[in-house]
Amino acid sequence: MENVKRIIAVASGKGGVGKSTTAVNLALALKAKGHSVGLLDADIYGPSIGLMLGVAEGTKPNVHEGNNFEPIIAHGLQTMSMAYLVTDKTPMVWRGPMASGALQQILNQTRWDNLDYLVIDMPPGTGDIQLTLAQKAKVDGAVIVTTPQDLALLDAQKGIEMFQKVKVPVLGIVENMAVHVCSQCGHEEHIFGQQGGQKLADKYEATILGQLPLDINIRTETDNGIPTVAASTNSKNRDHYLSMADNVIAELANIDNDDGPVITFS
Numbered sequence: 001m002e003n004v005k006r007i008i009a010v011a012s013g014k015g016g017v018g019k020s021t022t023a024v025n026l027a028l029a030l031k032a033k034g035h036s037v038g039l040l041d042a043d044i045y046g047p048s049i050g051l052m053l054g055v056a057e058g059t060k061p062n063v064h065e066g067n068n069f070e071p072i073i074a075h076g077l078q079t080m081s082m083a084y085l086v087t088d089k090t091p092m093v094w095r096g097p098m099a100s101g102a103l104q105q106i107l108n109q110t111r112w113d114n115l116d117y118l119v120i121d122m123p124p125g126t127g128d129i130q131l132t133l134a135q136k137a138k139v140d141g142a143v144i145v146t147t148p149q150d151l152a153l154l155d156a157q158k159g160i161e162m163f164q165k166v167k168v169p170v171l172g173i174v175e176n177m178a179v180h181v182c183s184q185c186g187h188e189e190h191i192f193g194q195q196g197g198q199k200l201a202d203k204y205e206a207t208i209l210g211q212l213p214l215d216i217n218i219r220t221e222t223d224n225g226i227p228t229v230a231a232s233t234n235s236k237n238r239d240h241y242l243s244m245a246d247n248v249i250a251e252l253a254n255i256d257n258d259d260g261p262v263i264t265f266s
């Protein structure tokens, strides 16, 4: 991990709010700004970044001396995922306990090649695995993803408090699916409520790093293995992700972290 300058955890309390979509596009946006970027899929229950980045099913990382894994390159990102190590047929019941062991292994044994940023797609929730990761991993800062819905906000709050407990600075909040714009008539509808992310940000004196609409293009682009930032050179959504990356870089610059990021597991 001495080859990694900055580590950013992307987390959400609630599942399905768009955490992985955000992590993948944030990583691509940092890359588009000229940085060297890695993406670690630590979402052991539903590893999805390989699919989102169009990595062919069954692709396995090369293993080097000392059991070190070589990251798989996708859209210019260095990536590592649980999905590269388990198969669809791996039963969930086996996957749970085995997966947390495997997670430690990929944290310790992936050979990142000089990264400016490593983005970690955290497992959803605030249970033991998340706490251990947040505690043991020397993450520079956390990005909290939520929808404006009360239920998601409540869980996002738990996520913020978990990071505060383990002294990982929260860089800010991403409000995903903030508004739906009808592709036919342009009518705007706040399907998951309004201003929820802002209220959460106000409560914790956190920054809103970005607001993304609920947009069919974001879903289809990701499903096609070419996420929004890679799919288009000129779209509003891509611009949202690029300015999110700027905000993340700015927040990181505000953090005084002279130890340097190192992930250690005892």
Ligand SMILES: Nc1ncnc2c1ncn2[C@@H]1O[C@H](COP(=O)(O)OP(=O)(O)OP(=O)(O)O)[C@@H](O)[C@H]1O
Pocket: 012, 014, 015, 016, 017, 018, 019, 020, 021, 022, 043, 046, 048, 124, 176, 177, 212, 213, 214, 215, 216, 217, 218, 219, 220, 222, 223
């Ligand atoms: N802004 C958006 N607009 C439209 N669809 C979106 C948006 N963000 C995410 N999605 C879609 O919502 C679904 C869930 O997103 P994603 O997998 O990123 O969520 P997650 O929080 O990581 O979920 P999990 O808890 O399962 O890991 C995906 O189908 C994704 O394409």
